[in-house]
Amino acid sequence: MSRTTLIIGNDIKRRLRAPMATILFLIIPLAMTALIGMIFDPGSGGETKLPAIKLLLVDKDKGLAAKFLVGAFDQKEIKDMFQVTLIDEAAGEKLMKKGKASAMLIIPENFSDDLAEQKISTLEVVKNPSEEFLPGVAEEFANTMAVGFSAIVQVFADELKIIKSASKLNLEAISIAELTPFLEMARIKIIALNSYLSPLLLQLKTSTTTKPGKTAKPKGFNIFAYIMPGMLIMFLLFIIEAFMRDIQNERADGKIRRMMFSPLTTRELIAARIFSGWLMGVLICLTAMAVGTLIFSIDWGNSLLVLILVVVSCFWCAAFFAMLNAFFKNKNQAGAFAAPIILVFAAFGGSMLPLEQIPQGMRWLAKFTVNNWFITGSQEIMAGGIPHGSLIVLSVSGLFFAMVAMIALQRRLST
Amino acid sequence: MQQTILEIKNLSKSYGETIALANFSLSLKKGEVLGLLGPNGAGKTTLISILSGTLRDFTGSASFKGQDLFSDRRLKNLIGIVPQEMAFYEDLGALENLMFWGGLYDIPKKELKRRALELLAVVELSARAKEPIKKFSGGMKRRLNIAIGLVHQPELLLLDEPTVGIDVQAKVNILDIIRNIGQQGTSVVFTTHQLSEVEQICSRIAIMDKGVVLAEGTLAELIRIVGEKEIVEVSGEFSADAFSAIIRQSDGNGMEILSVTDNQAHLAFADSERIPAMMQHLFKHHLPISDLKIKSPNLEAVFLKMTGRSLRD
Ligand SMILES: Nc1ncnc2c1ncn2[C@@H]1O[C@H](COP(=O)(O)OP(=O)(O)OP(=O)(O)O)[C@@H](O)[C@H]1O
Ligand SMILES: [Mg+2]
Numbered sequence: 049m050s051r052t053t054l055i056i057g058n059d060i061k062r063r064l065r066a067p068m069a070t071i072l073f074l075i076i077p078l079a080m081t082a083l084i085g086m087i088f089d090p091g092s093g094g095e096t097k098l099p100a101i102k103l104l105l106v107d108k109d110k111g112l113a114a115k116f117l118v119g120a121f122d123q124k125e126i127k128d129m130f131q132v133t134l135i136d137e138a139a140g141e142k143l144m145k146k147g148k149a150s151a152m153l154i155i156p157e158n159f160s161d162d163l164a165e166q167k168i169s170t171l172e173v174v175k176n177p178s179e180e181f182l183p184g185v186a187e188e189f190a191n192t193m194a195v196g197f198s199a200i201v202q203v204f205a206d207e208l209k210i211i212k213s214a215s216k217l218n219l220e221a222i223s224i225a226e227l228t229p230f231l232e233m234a235r236i237k238i239i240a241l242n243s244y245l246s247p248l249l250l251q252l253k254t255s256t257t258t259k260p261g262k263t264a265k266p267k268g269f270n271i272f273a274y275i276m277p278g279m280l281i282m283f284l285l286f287i288i289e290a291f292m293r294d295i296q297n298e299r300a301d302g303k304i305r306r307m308m309f310s311p312l313t314t315r316e317l318i319a320a321r322i323f324s325g326w327l328m329g330v331l332i333c334l335t336a337m338a339v340g341t342l343i344f345s346i347d348w349g350n351s352l353l354v355l356i357l358v359v360v361s362c363f364w365c366a367a368f369f370a371m372l373n374a375f376f377k378n379k380n381q382a383g384a385f386a387a388p389i390i391l392v393f394a395a396f397g398g399s400m401l402p403l404e405q406i407p408q409g410m411r412w413l414a415k416f417t418v419n420n421w422f423i424t425g426s427q428e429i430m431a432g433g434i435p436h437g438s439l440i441v442l443s444v445s446g447l448f449f450a451m452v453a454m455i456a457l458q459r460r461l462s463t
Numbered sequence: 464m465q466q467t468i469l470e471i472k473n474l475s476k477s478y479g480e481t482i483a484l485a486n487f488s489l490s491l492k493k494g495e496v497l498g499l500l501g502p503n504g505a506g507k508t509t510l511i512s513i514l515s516g517t518l519r520d521f522t523g524s525a526s527f528k529g530q531d532l533f534s535d536r537r538l539k540n541l542i543g544i545v546p547q548e549m550a551f552y553e554d555l556g557a558l559e560n561l562m563f564w565g566g567l568y569d570i571p572k573k574e575l576k577r578r579a580l581e582l583l584a585v586v587e588l589s590a591r592a593k594e595p596i597k598k599f600s601g602g603m604k605r606r607l608n609i610a611i612g613l614v615h616q617p618e619l620l621l622l623d624e625p626t627v628g629i630d631v632q633a634k635v636n637i638l639d640i641i642r643n644i645g646q647q648g649t650s651v652v653f654t655t656h657q658l659s660e661v662e663q664i665c666s667r668i669a670i671m672d673k674g675v676v677l678a679e680g681t682l683a684e685l686i687r688i689v690g691e692k693e694i695v696e697v698s699g700e701f702s703a704d705a706f707s708a709i710i711r712q713s714d715g716n717g718m719e720i721l722s723v724t725d726n727q728a729h730l731a732f733a734d735s736e737r738i739p740a741m742m743q744h745l746f747k748h749h750l751p752i753s754d755l756k757i758k759s760p761n762l763e764a765v766f767l768k769m770t771g772r773s774l775r776d
Contacts, residue, residue: 050566051566051567054563054566054567058552058555058563062552062554062555065554066554301548301550302546302548302549302550303550303551303552305517305546305550306544306546306550306551306564306611307567308515308516308517309515309516309517309539309542309543309544309546310539310540310564310567310568310615311536311537311539311540311567311568311569312567313536
């Protein structure tokens with residue numbers, strides 16, 4: 049036991065003494081949270097303002113849903129971000145070729161009808177190749193709306209059909225134009241339209257609780273709280289991976305061999321390594337969350353639950369990478385495989401884009417990533433719940449990985 | 464008669480087709496400094512690895528003070544190993560490294576600290592005990608490498624080529640340290656392919672090649688193997704075959720061929736009077752000779768006789 053604590057202490061001491069790499073890993077997720085948060089929520093994010101994005105809008109549908117969408121750009125916050133011009137496709141293409149706009153959004157024919165009939169419909173975004181950033185924002189925005197739309201359309205499916213058939217209904221009275229990409233805002237509008245849609249309200253509520261990230265809490269929606277967990281878990285994976293890779297480095301440079309000269313057992317060594325990777329992860333994660341609270345006013349929810357989730361998630365990461373390092377032959381192999389694995393986790397687990405935006409057919413993949421469980425877990429805690437699912441899945445699979453790591457590494461290190 | 468501390472019997476180890484150790488046997492007495500002399504690939508590191516418990520799948524036995532060396536993990540507390548590579552934490556200081564590596568052994572912390580400070584003085588690093596190792600010179604690192612092997616006060620110290628890659632001054636320094644360790648009662652086995660090192664500090668010498676001990680004894684005993692002979696070292700632009708062919712044509716009476724390689728050969732003569740005649744024979748056959756040296760019997764000659772090859776690569 050004392051040998052184990054000696055190794056853990058030594059590992060932590062060395063990290064703390066050269067903290068630059070660790071600090072960098074801490075800053076990156078915070079910076080990315082800030083950046084992405086400000087792009088999508090310039091109002092609350094601070095003074096930074098992006099230039100208005102010149103967006104061309106081609107409405108080939110002219111139906112009800114298209115009206116929603118066009119109207120959405122009229123919303124106050126959105127107006128600051130986009131300078132929208134309604135235009136026909138041919139003229140729009142000309143302008144795009146001249147580079148006069150950042151992006152062109154095309155609402156296809158039969159958009160409304162298709163949506164009403166629950167058919168898949170595609171919004172097309174044409175991006176200006178000479179600009180890198182702004183068209184991306186436009187695309188992201190359209191994407192977010194498309195997701196919001198699909199959700200609404202699914203909830204309101206039956207009613208949409210009715211509304212569609214009852215074309216005499218005075219649509220202008222419903223200021224659906226204020227629909228925004230965030231369901232929260234849509235919900236507020238719909239509450240205001242209570243008298244028209246009162247039977248639907250219940251349905252909407254149930255559907256929003258299954259999407260905790262977009263659940264409106266009474267205190268208001270904090271875009272940073274929505275983005276940060278995804279960033280955090282992605283960088284935790286990177287940090288802990290780098291830490292666990294030390295097993296390879298120390299095997300190559302003879303330190304592990306030298307440790308084995310002593311009465312130390314491989315079991316003690318592996319346990320120490322998993323534990324110190326775990327502890328580092330927890331320390332960094334909690335620090336980042338505290339900073340997140342300070343600068344983004346994120347309310348993470350019940351501290352005890354947050355601590356448990358962080359502890360369980362970091363254990364998962366440490367055990368997982370200990371296991372991978374048992375199968376990697378050397379540090380080059382570890383380096384070549386680890387980054388792609390983390391990126392795939394991030395892509396499918398909701399770190400890079402919200403889970404809701406991942407195509408339905410691939411969403412089940414998220415269940416195999418620590419990212420998904422950490423993100424949904426922390427969102428559940430923020431929403432005042434207890435993330436039973438995340439805690440159980442992560443601790444059970446984490447323990448399993450730790451066991452496999454123990455057996456496989458023991459074999460590897462003793463030759 | 465001193466007590467036998469280490470008794471190695473018939474150790475064999477192969478890596479696939481390569482035989483690294485073949486029925487290797489050796490014994491060591493308390494306080495002895497044994498030099499294990501062998502060319503590259505002789506099996507020196509393999510032997511040290513087996514004795515240190517980091518290499519498995521071998522046959523044979525090794526006993527330490529009469530006990531099976533591999534039976535009890537606690538015996539590791541009594542053995543110190545200095546590996547060929549310098550494995551320690553370069554971002555930590557010398558004292559911190561000693562405290563970490565020593566801490567892995569069963570030794571009280573206070574005692575460890577006292578021993579670490581004492582050792583830093585022995586290896587002349589006291590003044591730089593707190594500095595990160597990455598700022599150390601090669602010789603300083605080598606010294607620390609040895610100190611780490613000694614910090615838990617082992618009764619037996621195994622060193623694997625402790626003087627590789629450092630300058631003469633640093634080497635002398637390290638050899639002094641090893642000699643002192645031996646004088647204080649610690650038994651030492653150290654491997655090298657430097658003849659001069661073993662001549663200087665070892666009380667006993669073993670010559671090994673291809674996984675077996677070819678000869679062992681004190682320096683005087685080993686030299687007696689060659690006998691009272693003069694050694695002639697012939698160098699020049701010739702091939703081993705060409706040299707052998709010419710030598711075969713001579714009468715070769717009273718001459719022994721120790722080694723023949725391309726560009727160099729060693730011959731031993733019981734009677735130095737015969738040397739000029741042999742030289743004449745070589746010149747007559749137009750052997751391109753660039754250098755000739757006549758030496759009295761030494762360890763190198765023994766080594767050449769035993770292995771047929773020179774110690775250098
Ligand atoms: N891990 C290994 N896998 C395969 N062969 C090995 C391995 N380690 C050593 N060998 C082989 O075993 C033989 C003995 O090697 P060893 O390292 O013990 O020699 P050595 O005397 O220490 O040499 P050197 O003076 O170069 O350090 C060599 O032929 C070597 O190629
Ligand atoms: Mg070696």
